[in-house]
Amino acid sequence: MMGKAKTLTKNQLFLPFAMMMLVLLINLVKSPDFFAINIQNGVLYGRIIDILNRGSEIAILAVGQTLVVAVSAGTDISVGSVMSLTACGTCMMLAGYGVNSTTTLAVPLAVGILFGLALSMCCGAFNGFLVSKLNIQPMVATLILFTAARAIGLLLCNNQITYIRYEPYKYFGNFIPGCPVPTAIFITVIVVSIVMLFLKKTAMGLYIQSVGINKRAARISGLSSSRICFFCYLICGLCAGIAGIVASSRIYSADSNNIGLNYELDSILAVALGGNSLGGGRFNMAGSIIGAYTIQAITVTLLAMGVSTDQAPVVKAVIVILIVTAQAPAFKAYISERRAKKLVQEKITQNKEAA
Template sequence: MEKKWNVKKIAGMRLFMPLVCLLVVLLVNVITTPGFFKISVNNGVLYGYIIDVVNRASELVVLAVGMTLVTAASGGQDISVGAVMTVAAALCCQILSGGAASATAFQNSFVLAIIVGLLGAAVCGAFNGFLVAKLNIQPMVATLILFTAGRGIAQLITKGQITYVRVGSYKVLGGYIGKCPIPTPIFAAVLVILIVYLILKKTTLGLYIESVGINSTASRLVGLNSTMIKFLTYVICGLLAGAAGLIASSRIYSADANNIGLNLEMDAILAVALGGNVLGGGKFSLMGSVIGAYTIQALTTTLYAMNVSADQLPVYKAIVVVIIVTLQSPVFKKALASLKSGHKARKTAAEGGNQ
């Protein structure tokens, strides 16, 4: 029983700093924007800063989940996820751009477009996985190929134009389902988290990913197919990037290859780091990355509320992120523990001298 309690205690400590960081950012929001947590209903739809944070973070949450698995298994990051989002959006919107003669025809083409978009993103993930897992190319270098070429591929698909979808039903994915007041992307993000969490907990995949990330050679010697496990994480990451791309394109009712997912790959990596995950691979916390994603979006909303321009936003965000990551770093924690133990030793010595 004691051992079980210790494991739960360690898991709780892993989420402690990410939660503290999120609470600090939310506290700053409350101070700078007193009505931050105020939620109102207008035309049957929920409005408010906090709703906007949770809604706008949906794509980042989906990306962070995939990035967590890739980081844990390969000890590297997939910097192509933003470009993969555009590929999925381009494929989906290109199929739907002609509209539909009837509701049934649209329904069929909508399902086809979603499947093709997700499959295209999964193929991109498989390409990255092949380079990393099979050819042993460093992840950052391997994924740099699609990071550079992905948006060009999307431009070829859309013939260099912003592809608009003229069917109102396509807005559901990035908007609202019927009269439901909660934005659909929030449901999509929660669904992704639940599915991946259940797969990791109910199967041995999570354990295998951690084992390969900690020591790929040792995992192979005990019978694990480390190559396939790494490959699989990149396919999942690509698939989730595709899902994020479909949500993003539905929000703007079009496929904009130049702007969809722009710089989101960096935010996804930051979300993993803020979640307390080791970027070198191994043990990971899925919920920590989710918390990190919401922290980044809350920070972005805070800076916009403080009238920080979009050009200056990365500078302020970088400063805050550096502080947060430093507070979570093992070196800082070790130094803090050393100072604490030293203070305790001096106090004990002082008390002994007084006696």
């Protein structure tokens, strides 16, 4: 029994999952009906549903961010801005350039969405080219779109917020008629499942880890390090685009200044909270997804406890510091050392008593 418990605690997902459950249990103590799920007007309501729904964008971003961190030992800080650009590009295509609000589409819905996703993939390709071909440090390379993407989106929308009041467009971030589950949850499940199946059923997951651990050794072994790195940034851009469409659909519009704001930080935190090393190499996608929903659970907890939106980031930062510290290798080593010393001391005491 002790052996099984020890094996469980050594699992990489144990601490991320334990931290998320701790946050949820705190909510349960504060509010006994926290896990209650009701159906109102034909759709599911409840704080758990809200966490799964509102955390969808961060979870989708965390998928791409995990691959980028693993392959390049760097972070993509442009994902929030790429979300905004995708939303602006999609809404501009659907409404027509210069149109402030519309109930009819200028182009078919699929065309507008594909245009937005193409924009996001172009952004991912741009970042990938700078990192993989020009060997620019990832944070510096992605800083370009972090700064410029929102401005480009604002230009696409003719310096205004573009409203899409076309009912089917609202489904991506809200509810499909007749379905009680938020559409964003389905989209997240699809994105995560496709990426994880691809990594499991092909050798790409192993290639990404190999390049992240030692790029030069991977290249000598016959792997195209630059292509693999480029591919990861391309996927990261696509994930940001999908998250941008979901976020835009929630508010029926493209708000260049607010969509995806600070989401790049949450996506990086999700990777860290999931127990993944920001130094690249081995990664665990499931851990990042748990980290993403832990962040959203913290946000919901603070709001439920009456913490103001101005004070919430401070409290959230303290909680995140505690969680990250608990998962830090140095802290784990310190705890293990203390346990070992305690066991030695107990044995010495027992030997003295026996003597």
